[in-house]
Amino acid sequence: MGSTTDKIKGAANEVIGKAKQGIGEATGSEKLQSEGAMQEMKGKGQKALGDAKEAAKDAADKAADAVNKKL
Template identity: 45%
Template structure:
């Protein structure tokens, strides 16, 4: 998987997580809120992995 792909998937997970978090918060559904927070963290991690892959790839192009 490329760095860009990881970054895109990370952004999607963060957006999905934010939606779940907000809906859970609005409805009092603590489980949904927790799942949203988990998805946001997962997304942040995926974005960092993507950035690291791109950095590594750019450093080793030659």
């Protein structure tokens, strides 16, 4: 997956996770609350992975540009 895809999926998982937590609190479902918390954390991880991929690509592009300028 690309960095943008990871970020989008991460954001979606965060939103869904927060919603599950809210519904779980409203209904008294500890299971739904914990599922929501886990999904939210998964989303944060996906977003972080997307950020890391983007940073690595940017660094590689800068390095390639520097090499090409020296040639």
